[in-house]
Amino acid sequence: MNDIICPKCGEFTQGLVDGLCKDCFFKTSNLIEAPLVLYAKICSACGAQLTKGKWNNDYTIPEIVIQTVEDALLIHEKADNIELCIEPKQMTPHLYRVSIEANATIMEEPVRQMTEAEVRITRIACDMCSRMSGNYFEAILQIRAASRYPTEEEKTRCMRIINSTLEKMQNKGDRTAFISNSAEARDGIDLYMGSANATRIVCKEIVTELGGGFAESSSLFGRKDGKDVYRMTFSLRLPEFMAGDIVELKGKVIEIKRFSKSVTGTDLVKGSKFNSQPDDMKGATLIAKRSTAKKAVVVSIEKNDLMLLDPDTYETVTVKMPLLFSASEGDEVPVIKTSIGLVALPEETSRKNDI
Ligand SMILES: [Zn+2]
Ligand SMILES: [Zn+2]
Structure with a gap:
């Protein structure tokens, strides 16, 4: 079989590899080849890194340096059992020197x-930061409340829900889940959002926690590159009454637990659960909030009646025992003044939906 001549060294050989004898092949072939200078792109604002054409926040700078080298490294196509050892060494904040060792088998x-x-580390603005700084938005989120203005507490609570939801989405790799601008007015907040999808998710979260509802609409914003550009508007309405609000309606005194597509609460006079629809709550007036209820001392308890010391007049008044009640004589219980007199509040079951 020694009948092939290597064109490089002129020796007889058993076969040619890439047109050469084995000796010449190993002398002239490289197992690995890497460009002398490589560039890693990092966002100067948020630290995100560009890998394989995509921005992400998943790596540290040394990791991204290794990845940049790995991506650019050429490995001989005939190599098997390849083991790479890539060691970056930081020379300056913008420059890493990387030693690469490769072990493999070829034939x-x-x-x-x-x-x-x-x-070399190049610092530029990532897709998200450049959109944010350019005030890019795809949707407007309008936070309002039905028949009233949102309170400062509610606005703070909404912003907390929005920020934590967007953060979760960003951590999952959604780089459009951001707020690029906001404007606060007396009747609510307008937020300019990077993505309609993220805005919808945020609205659902707020409605789940605080009640109310939202509606979406789209309108023609303008034309770009010959195409119509639409912007979505999400109108979020916080409910007229929040959990912990105590309202009077047609002689009833009701503590609201939830005011959304349906209304649930406690009828404080009857001492029973209350269920209704938002439409049937028209005309209800807010008379107190659980959070600001006064305390009255329990003088005595008789069957279903409580004798309380009115916190304003210090007279003893008899009220009905609430649905959930475990206080003893001498304890203080929350009470509110209503048009039908003093009413004791039941114990709280859950403060989850409370403001
Ligand atoms: Zn040869
Ligand atoms: Zn960034």
Whole structure:
């Protein structure tokens, strides 16, 4: 079989690899090749890194340096059992020197090669930060309340829900889940949002926690590159009454637990559960909030009646025992003044939906 001549060294050989004898092949072939200078792109604002054409926040700078080298490294196509050892060394904040060691087998012969590359860190603005700084938005979120203005507490609570929801979405890789601008007015807040999808998710979260509802609409914003550009508007309405609000309606005194597509609460006079629809709550007036209820001392308890010391007049008044009640004589219980006199509040079951 020694009948092939290597065109490079002129020796007889058993076969040619890439047109050469084995000796010449190993002398002229590189196991690995890396460009001398590589560039890693990092966002100067949020620290995100560009890998494989996509921005993400998943890596540290040394990791991104290694990844940049790995992506640019050429490995011989005939190499098997490849083991790479890539070690970055920081020279300056913008420059890493990287040593690369490769061990592999080519046609069952072990091969080892070392080389070096330089990775320069380029700081630019990522897709998200450049959109945010350019005030880019896809949707407007209008936070309002039905028949009233949202309170400062509610606005703070909404912003907390929005920020934590967007953060979760960003952590999952959604780089459009951001607020690029906001405007606060007396009747609510307008937020300019990077994505309609994220805005919808945020609205659902707020409605789940605080009640109310939202509606979406789209309107023609303008034309870009010959195409109509639409912007979505999400109108979020916090409910007229929040959990913990105590309202009077047609002689009833009701503590609201939830005011959404349906209304639930406690009928404080009857001492029973209350269920209704928002439409049937028209004309209800807010008379107190649980959070600001006064305390009255329990003088005595008789069957279903409580004798309380009126916190304003210090007279003893008899009221009905609330649905949930475990206080004893001498304890203080929350009470409110209504048009039908003093009413004791039941114990709280859950403060989850409370403001
Ligand atoms: Zn040869
Ligand atoms: Zn960024």
